[in-house]
Amino acid sequence: MQAPVLEVRGAIKRFGGASALSGASLRLQAAEIHALLGENGAGKSTLLKALAGVHRLDAGEITLHGHAFEQGSTKRAREQGVTVIYQEPSLFPDLTLAENVFVGRQLRRAGRVDWAAMRDRAAELFARLGVTLDPDRRAAGLSIADQQIVEIAKALSIDAQVIVMDEPTAALSALEAERLMDVARRLRERGSAVVFVTHRLDEVFALCDRYTVMRDGATVADGIVADSSPAQIVQLMVGRELTDLFPKSPATIGKVVLAVEHLTSRGQFEDISFDVCAGEIVALAGLVGSGRSEVVRAVFGVDPYDSGRVLLHGEPLPAGDPRAALRGGVALVPEDRRQQGLFMPASITRNVAVTVLDRIRRRGLIHRRDERVVADEWATTLQLKHSGLDEPVEQLSGGNQQKVVLGKWLATKPRLLVIDEPTRGIDVGTKAEVHRLLSDLAAEGLAVLMVSSELPEVLGMADRVLVMREGRLMQELSRTDATQERIMLAATGQASVG
Amino acid sequence: MRTQLTRFAAAGLAVAMLAACGSDDKKAASTTAAPTTAAAAPTTTAAATPTTAGGDTATTAGATEGSGGAAPAGDLKTGLTIAVIPKAINNAYFDAAFVGAQKACEELQATCEQVGPTEATGAAQTEFINTEIQKGVDAIVISAADADSVTPSLQQAKAAGIAVVTYDADVNDTSARLAMIKPTTPDLIATSQVKWISDAIGPEGGEIAILSAAATAENQNAWIDLMKKDLAANYPKLKLVDTVYGDDDAATSADKAAALLQAHPDLKGIISPTTVGVAATAKYISGSEYKGKVQVTGLGLPSEMKSYLKDGTVKTVGLWDPGMLGYLGIYAAVNAVSGNDLSAGFAADGKTYTPDADGIVIVGPPAEFTADNVDQYAF
Amino acid sequence: MTTVAPVATPPPARPASVLAGRATLLRRRELPVGIALLVVLVGTSISNHRFLSSQGRTDLMLAAAITGMVAIGETFVLLMRKVDLSVGSTLGLAAYAAGTAIKDGGDGQLLKAFVVGIAVGLCVGLFNGLLIALLDLPALVVTLGTLYVVAGIQAKIVGGERITADHLPADFISFGVDRFLGVPKLMWIVIAIGIVASLYLRHAHSGRDLYAVGSNPPAAALVGIPVRTRTIVAYLVSGGCAGAAGVLFVARLGGVDANAGGGYELAVIAACVVGGVNIFGGSGTVVGALLGAMLLRTIGFSLSALSIPEFWQQAVNGALLLVAISADRVVTIRRDRAERTRHR
């Protein structure tokens, strides 16, 4: 086997208490497309960020062409020929694509920025990637897919040896994904080592030469795609017994709380119908970008929808009116905690109380003691780790922040809890707590609608699983006949694997 | 800053001492000083007029040939503190007036300081009036930035037993002050300016326009009304086509002047009855194609108008000696504080000034500045 | 885990076609301003032939020159999502300093005047830049503070000692009004600086950085752009331009008083906004800002030339300003929405 272009050995990385990488390794060869597989939270992203120069490993080594790879600087990482393309790249919206490709290192002739040359080079790069993008257009409003292409072009322009793509196809349509895979092949042809992170097994088999599977921060296996079957790989990925997860305690399923009928929002999702009963946890599964979050946001009323209706306890819920949903006893724990879930500079108390201001008012005035009582109550129930309820939430860990969001919504004593990615980016310990909590709540008769990208979570918690793909509801599986494979197949639209 | 002021006061006192002795020469000097009020003899005006350069010429003049007229007569209190409040500080015109006030204070052995806002608004002036009331000055000599806004505060000052005298610009409610030192009769100001523009344009006449200060400036508005009357009555050939406002801001005034000439292609002359406006207009005309074709006149400081008078842009501008306003303001104030009945008239500079029924004291006709005599004026 | 990515990430988008829109025209935000300017110019001159006479043109350009000069510098700052409110008082102080430097001296001191004026401007700019870049203080507060301080200092040292025309060298005064090829020399200077600035922003490596920073600050840092240094430079430019404008001010008005330059800041920012410079950074050009300044002053003049009653002019001016801002906004929304629907 030829010498690796890039090699990671025994990578260890901890964030506070949580350990993100515990002995991860990776071997890349020139002119290959290497699939990096693993569930969410397996440590892929952390590993990628180490390669990107965002994180510095606590232990372990990275070598590039046999030499030590200089960590901890995004700029240096690029200069050494390693480029990471994030799922959602961040371009400069006001600059042209050409300039975005060369930003920070614009081509120059006689000291002047050589626009013509940049335009030509960019056009040529786009062409080499087999896409038609106008180098002169602004990046503002560019689709995610095209943004990725621009990032790849950037990588080519500095002639990167290693190009890492973090779930590039997650947010892409089949068509775009197809185009992207072509691009990846072209990169392979010109000798780059391409790391391709994906959940879509079909892509692995259609595209990749070798694979590495990670689980819980460590590399559990690697091998040649051709020699393995999807079933094996899924097995490797899932690995841990589902019993490790806190299983939902059986609850008596009550009457329908939420009924969604033919909900449609053009360009987002189409003809979505389902219902959620008291005491039941319904999981909305599917790939990132399949429209799950959009559905629940429309249900709660923060986003408008074009047609269909939402019934709460049989009563139609007015569209685009979160307050009505709130009054009806709906709570939404949003996907993006920092942006949508919390007021980062505000204290824990303020964050928890903001949803129940009406309850803690006496003669129109907010009663500070009641406010603290509410906050304290939930801080205790959720075993929030904090140095005082006046601490700004921006100083809490991800897990504790999520607890604050949960507390803030549970404080409203909801009858329907909509929760988008309940355990995204929080450590295993807290995960278990959250799962126990959800299960208990359901047992008390709360109806739960859960969006999750983590199959074990889905399988462990859900009474019913609804699988979405590209804005449509593909399949409904009961707890008993829901399996990892089935869900994945429905989500990826694979004919039949394993 | 405080140190500066004290130093100033000290110097002032010292000079006052000087002035106090050798009182014989004073009467002699007073007559020579008097013509300040008569534009007829500009040369002597120069002699008696304090220069803006810190008043030292004035005092030396005073020291040698006796600093103008009425020595502190027995019945005038000395050692009074008087606040002089101009429309705004950082203003050449009012600084010139203050130099006159200082001269009077030296003669009367009073201490006076000039305090005021940076923007010429009654609201801003009020702050300073109030402060002076608190400091318990004996008298306030003020030029009202607007005729109404300061009245309430002046009423309070009056209630606090402070003698209030207005100079340069009066208040509407005349009960708020004891006397008003008017540079000259509004009629005279208006008619002279009309005459100047008419002479400059020549017998065939034509269109003229007025570039005033702020639209709310009482003085200017009063003069403008009178000019209109005068034009209608005596100058059939002159047609007033427009009145614009430069807000006493150099840049704005220049733009307004330019705009005037665009809006009125046949414009023959511009009257600007405000020092800032006339200087800006003259500057604009002198640098434009209209130089020589469009006449400019108005009320301007010799120091600012010199170059435009000399390059022929402006034939005549006029102004009274601002120093005289401050000078008489102090005299009126001190007399009032000393319990003298102002309506009976008060002596200053060897003359006796008697307020009219409205308590208005007229200084005299404006001086006319031309290329020939402008150098003789020091303000 | 993408939420943990150190770079701001847009919300996940839905699949879309690969159509790439032609943005070249859309990017020209100066275009509408230029057209508006043309309309006003032509429209007015039709009803008032003197409006565009050689003297009329001179007046317009002289009036716009000073605002324009300051607007050039302000553009640099706005591009970086910052603002400089202190330009007005900086202009005044520089004007007085320059005036004093050449006061009562002979001819041929033009250069000296500019050196002094610009030096003063640079000092203020440096002060702002250091505070804002190194201490991460909010630009609005800092420059509002320096606005007061500088204005106070100016008034204090100037006092009643205004500089008048007869103190200034004859050649300097004439420089304020002389024309070269029918265009006032003052305007030539503004044009010259404008060209240099445009070239810098368009063609200099460091110039492009300003756009990158204003467009996406965290990402700019990630690609290794020295954000702090650039910020300081931007404020130096802004200060320097205000200083130079001060010299033009003296030359044009043949004098300086204690209140010179007051209130310029809002006029300048308005000019930039109208000229399509985004107050929130990332887009805009010096040309646009200059056109904006030109447009605003021209409107002011045309209102008089069209004999709009004196007392209506300011109101009409304000209304037009609002229209300009709203129009720009509407255009932007339209464009973004167009691109979004096209791409998502």
Next chain:
Amino acid sequence: MRLLRHFQWDKFVPVLAAATLFIGSFQHEKFLTTGNMTFLIQSIGEILLIAFSMTFLIVAGEIDLSVSSIAALSSCALGYTWQHTGNIPVSVFVALLVGTICGAINGLLVTRLGLQSLAVTIGTLALYRGLCYVLLGDDRLKPFPTSFTSLNYKGLLGTWVPYVVVLLVVFGVAFGITLHSTRLGRWVFSIGQSKDAARFVGIPVRRVVLGLFVSNGFMAGLAGVVYTIRFASARPDGAVGMELEVIAAALFAGVSIFGGVGTLWAVTGAVFFFGAIRSLLRLNDFTANELTIVTGSMLLLSVMIPAIGGRINTYRASRAPTVAESAGVQIRPHTDPQPANP
């Protein structure tokens, strides 16, 4: 350091105001006299009234530069109506109405057209001022009745306390309670901290923001009325430059220009502090020019002190700065020193 960490600027500002009064009373015997206090309160009346509502706006992440133009327009409206109806109550009502409408226009332009409040209010600043001239021009109004204007120097029930104190107390308490202990107040803070998160908890963001602009317009209008009474006159060029004084005070009080942070007591303290320090300096023969310099320096210090304090804390708190910090990217209130953890 300890001190610095527990140092809270917003609590410090009122103390500063009090200290100024205290020290001032020793420094100048005429300072802490009833007479001077009357003047002091009168001189900050309009500013403070506007500051109350402006605080709400800034906390919500908006701003209104047109307040002095609104005040002037309301004052002119008062004068105009008085001129034509001769009825003071009606005139006052019209004045307040005009103010409210002006605020509503600002609010609609911001919330409906989605324009930046900074840009909008630069425009309306010019527009409203222009309307003042349209309304009055160079007209001379007939004097207001003394029954109206004497309000100013007649103390409350014969005491030295000026009537405006009633307004200040009533509105001060009302706005203070609203901002700090009502649902609306919490909403305002939430909106300022994250419009997005605010939407997710069902806060009607647009309606609230519009409301804030309207109330700000009303307060500016009220300030216009007070101004008219104080100066017994209505002029198109009246009430200039208030916006800078109000904003300066708010910023000095540690209200974050980026929204989400600020307290009304600090703003009130700041206005009093500025008023007191100016009065004291004037008593000590400082010129207007020097006062301007002092104001500016105060403003600079108000951001530098907490920032420098914060810097030091930041160092001790986290040795390795986050990407954002090392990039000098700082879009955070200058009153809270701690860095956001990545």
